[in-house]
Amino acid sequence: MEAYQITKQAFDFQKGALSSWFDVLSILQDQADLTVDTVLNQASWIPDGDRQVILNWASACKNEGDRYKTYVEESFSGLEEYLVQEIKGAPAKAKKAAAEEIK
Secondary structure, three states, X not given: OOHHHHHHHHHHHHHHHHHHHHHHHHHHHHHHHHHHHHHHHHOOOOXXXXXXHHHHHHXXXXXXXXXXXXXXXXXXXXXXXXXXXXXXXXXXXXXXXXXXXXX
């Protein structure tokens, strides 16, 4: 197996692992939002201003998580483009030598 194939497999694994991790965090965030809403609806002693602060905080956490996910996905796309350029830019002689080493 050539070095670029190993690199591509490792890259795809890391990309998939992070995607799964973000999905899990999204589910946890949604569950936390539901829990906070339930608590706020049942706690009549919490003033409206404080409720709004808590809801704004939860919304900010979700928005920043989404922003971070977008940033990481864009970084992976940039790295993938770089790797493709490196593979295409490698001289044919080096590719042939690498293929012979594997055999």
